[in-house]
Amino acid sequence: MNDDARIQAALARASEAVAKGPHSTPADGRPRKRRLVMGDPQADVGRVLAILAHHDALGDDGWLRPDVRLVSVGDHFDWGKPHERESGALSALSLVAWLAAHPADQVVMILGNHDLGRVGELEGFTDATFAQAQAEADRAYQGGHTDEAVEREFLARWPRVPTAELVARDFGNFREVQRTWVEHLLRTRRFRTAYAAGPGLLVLHAGVTNEDLDVAGLERARRADAGAVADALNATVDAAVDAWTRGPLVVPGLHRPGDAASGEGVGIFYHRPSLKPEDAGRVRETPRRRFDPRRLPAGLTQVVGHTRDKRNRELLGFSTAEARDGVVRHLVTDGARVHYAHGAPPPPRPEEAVLVFTDGGMRECPVEQYELFDLDTRAAAR
Template identity: 75%
Template sequence: MGGVNTPRDALIQAARTRARHAVEAGPRSTPPDGVPRRRRLVLGDPQAPCDKVLRILEHHGLLGEDGGLRPDVQLISVGDHFDWGPPSERDAAAESALALVAWLASHPADQVIMLLGNHDLGRVGELAGFDDARFAAAQAEADRIYQHGVTDEAGERAFLERWPQVPTAELVARDFGNFRQAQRDWVEHLLRVRRFRAAHVAGTGLLVLHAGVTHEDLEVTGLAREHHADAHAVAQALNTVVDERVAGWTGGRLELPGLHHPGDAASGEGTGIFYQRPSLKPEDAERTRQTPRRRFDPRRIPSGLTQVLGHTRDKRIRELMGVTSGAARDGVVRHLVTDGARVTCAHGAPPPTGAAEAVLVFVDGGMSHCPVEDYELFDLDTRAAVRAAAR
């Protein structure tokens, strides 16, 4: 990984060492320490090399000399800690992702908040029945069927007969393509000790989660409509569903009835609150009316609640929302505001809003595609995008 040439290099090297030791120690989570944190920042989907994540954090001045975050920093990771890069980098990406998860979990649980994404849950969902050997065999087949973005349909039909626990060959070849059994061991442990969370309350009317929730999703949890703008109540409802389901889970696929359904050959792609994205496309209208689903109508998110989300890069949001002005950008915080009828989307943090408006803040900046110096974080106290000053 190169020598240590500057104080900044030394911080990165210390973090690498901490990550390596955390992986070697095996699945574990550091308990909370109760220390107040002066800065509370949200990190978009860390689907990028561990070194790049660390360099982004260092560029923002967040790393300490002990290889962890500075003690006055709280970091919320919005989920999707696995799966990035081309097939030629699968082994390196798998190891790198595990190092990042272990590094994050080595911090006190109230300093680093680890949220679940669909790629994290995929390890105990679609891929629950695979060990390394079985996955390698399935992936070798999938690579022959899914090439350069094109699927051989006849080949896929035969593939799904042999591997009915997955919905497509593409999922094995690309979407969840960096799977290793050790990752599942970590995900399962972090679920059982309640380190992986479905949602995190960050303040009055301020919620952080992976992909967003609507009234229909919250009704599945049993939360009364009058509490849908209460971030504390929403987070508690979602986390309780996960915790209760995990408590009774003895192995196999982890499902959350009505909220999260892993994909398979019989039912198709995975659906639910870790998969769904907002859409105003006419062809998605019917898909938004059911739950669990892969698309939701943003006009159905609770008024008075700001949800800080990952999961969707700018290019995809613009496509789904029909935005035609300007150009897509990686690395930047974006927002959506709706009064239940009108919807506006733009780059930057949201403007001040009232109780009659609902807000989504998007923080997935396409980390693997964005230069380190351009990657913004989201400050939960100022509710503003943060781009590090030149250092």
Template identity: 75%
Template sequence: MSKTSSIQAALARATEAAEEAPRSVPAEDHVWRRRLVMGDPQAGLDQVLAILAHHGLLTGEGWLRSDVQLISVGDHFDWGKPPERESAAASGLALVAWLAAHPATQAVMLLGNHDLARVGELAGFTDARFAEAQAEADRIYQDGVTDEAAEQAFLARWPEVPSAELVARDFGNFRAAQRTWMEHLLRAKRFRVAHAAAPDLLVLHAGVTQEDLDVTRLPPAQREDANQVAAALNAALDAAVAGWTRGPLVIPGLHHPGDAAQGEGTGIFYQRPSLLPEDAERVRGTPRRRFDPRRLPTGLTQVVGHTRDKRSRAMLGMPPTGARDGVLRHLVTDGTRVDYAHGAPPPPAPGTAMLVFTDGAMRECQAPDYELFDLDTRAAATAPRPEDR
């Protein structure tokens, strides 16, 4: 079986899945030989599958191998430039449908802010209304510059969204069919906030601090236990979904979508670690868009996506030189000192907290250069030799 044939088969399976009504295959008990985390898959489906094929994770029939567990850290939508919008929209939906066609325990689907935007800021848009809003946003936001006067009129007409830029760029690939799938997978409890991979190893989109866990009322003594933390975060999601009948989905204190009145969304799917002096006030309280990494719960290693190397360096007060795409990175803190570097995290030490960053700018890399995180070795996954495939 060649990589190319397995990729082509998976593309066909994904297309077929996306053409059907939304569905989620239930969980199945299994022992996994390989457990891997994939950073934000904001890239064409062919690129996502090429990365998986490089690691020997696909069968000739176009599915994940039966002994492989894959955890996606979220943000399955929104990438590319305006001419790519149609293909990117279809690609993101096909990826979600393909993942959901695997057993829930095999393809673990975690929420990112772009996924939640479909049921948040974009909850009230039809395809026609969004196309109208986006055409206007494209005129207002050009080459990275916003016409502020025109934007005020835009927001008066479209109060559901925080800015013209988000409609033109960040939410650029929205289609109503994506929202239909998101609603189904949320109510089926297929999309999760967090996944406990080991007693001290938590996987989620952007990371949580002590302040975020205060919102869940999880006792401090249980915050070193990834199973307890994941259960608390997922319970908050499930309670919000159970009470959600229309409009944007809100998880009180943890996730608040943005709008014209409040600005950009806030909470645990948006926030990034920052040590910048200008963010000193922004890291206080919840929900927010920045957090102080020294407030991470000790005893936990959190595997996250959401933030690329260049941006991480900027927000941690480091020079941009040496920033790389495709590689894993880690942050270690003892509550006072913060260390950030490329590569796998060191062995956990008492009184420390760690982040492992998996968002390697998937669209910017060659498939063999994009690292996946191996949950068992706690290092970059090693692709099998050709003779072992």
């Protein structure tokens, strides 16, 4: 069977998974020989599947090959232009349903800020009220620019969101059924905050610093232990989910959704490394939207998504002329120096902290150029 046939089979399985309604397949305990990380899948489900097929990860039956474990680093929703909103909403749900229909130990679903937006900033919306709010947001946010006067009127009517741009663009493909799926996957522990992939190797959406791990209550001596870090973060978020009964989901100290009164959402699912002087005051406390990469825990390699190459370079002070989509990148710091480059990182020293970036702009990058990250070779998958 060729790749096109495999993709069509997978699309059929995805449609079946959506029709079945919110569900999650339990672990089956089978060994997996290949462990791959997929950067933010904010693209049509067919393109996502084509990338997996290109990496020989799809089987003839429309599921992942039995020997493949896939870690999706979050942000499964929201992409495209306004005219693609309806198709994008269905596509994203199809992808989430297809991923969740795999055994829990074959597909690890990591939470991103766009996933949490369904139970955060958008928690109180119905399809009807969101459509009304989005029509108003479209009048305030056009062509990448916000009319501040129109936005003030918008926020007076919709105080649960921080900006018109969020409704018009950032979380623009929302549908109520997505929230139902996200809540189910949170409560059944299928959506994870972090995944320990090996000694000193952690996968999560946007990375954590020592300040974030202070909030999670993890002692300093254990912060190079990926298992301990994952357990601490997952336990903190799981406790917040268990305590959550109504309103936006908040994780004290680690995640606060945005609203008109407090501004944009903050915390470990939103933040990006920054060395810009104007961010110096914004990186010292948590939750936040920027962090100082020199505060990453030494001895730990974190594999993340969330930030593309050009944005990394802007925030870290590197030339944007060399920015590329599709490629794995890395940041290495010893607590003083910060090095950023394309490719997989060199073997880390005990005093160094490492970030591996996997968000390659899936929607804009040619399928054959989009790299997955191999957790066993610690390099781009071949």
